[in-house]
Amino acid sequence: MEGRTLRISQEADTESIIKKFRQESAKPCFTPLEVGIHLTKAYQPQIEYDKAKMSSKPYCSLVGSLMYLTCGTRPDISIAVTQLSRFLENPGQKPWDACIRVVRHLLRTNDVGITYDGRQGTELVVYLDADWAGNRDDRCSVSGLMLMMCGVAFDFPEDRRIEFY
Template sequence: DDMLIASRQKAVIASVKAGIAEKFRIKDLGRARFILGIEIDYDMERITLGISQKAYTESIIKRFGQENAKPCLTPLEPGVQLTKADEPQTEEDKAKMKSKPCRSLVGSLMYLACGTRPDISVAVAKLSRVLENPGEEHWDAGIKVVRYLLKTKDVGIVYDGLLGTQLEAYSDADWAGNR
């Protein structure tokens, strides 16, 4: 299995490695640059560590044919409600929707949201709720998230080593949908 060890102090890293090496055979591959589809970028001057999934994001954009689409500024329109009322009603509409890879789309977006893109998490949660019988409006909403990724594919998470371990977050991820 693979493992990452991170610390501001090299002595802590060495101690953890030594403890593991006492029980298991290990191989130190050096500083990680990529793991589980997540790209890791170190900036020793600024003392930051950044994680992103640009390559994975680009693969989603390509897989769902949005390379030349018009990028979007938001993952979903403010106040959008994805409901069962938008499910396909006729057998013809249901058959048409079966040809669309809705579960694959939402699963891909979910992996991205859980990894390095919390900005799409509300949109992905809303899409997940309608996966049992998705309609055309649901599919279009999922594609809109992909078009948002087209605009923001370089976005990731940056941890600042000078700030310590306190997590600070500011978000209105559902774009004021709490009415």
């Protein structure tokens, strides 16, 4: 802790994920998800051959590992991880490739963490945003909320809603 600041990172955990999923020599990515990508149910395998092929991939393990980072020190990948978690039951090749892209993003940003700055005071700052029918599968709106204190986001829940007016 230096000058009323505290920095927390998960570099060792991030490195472990990169190695576990064999991405050490992969090309790093600037963004966690491909720009303009819309992951929908259309990317879930429909035939048994494709389902069997995907069952050999550790999709749930990778999403769980990424979720662990998200809950700790990496809110920057939370939207990607939330989208990828929708495919836990029946992942396809496109969601798997998107998961690997998040890992390749971690290659570029493995030293990223969060810094609590006590000099910024303890004022609670809240940001809220929503889209309109942004989920292309069910046309649900998705809203996001971010709570910040001491210059750091400490909670960022997401909610899908169906509301009739």
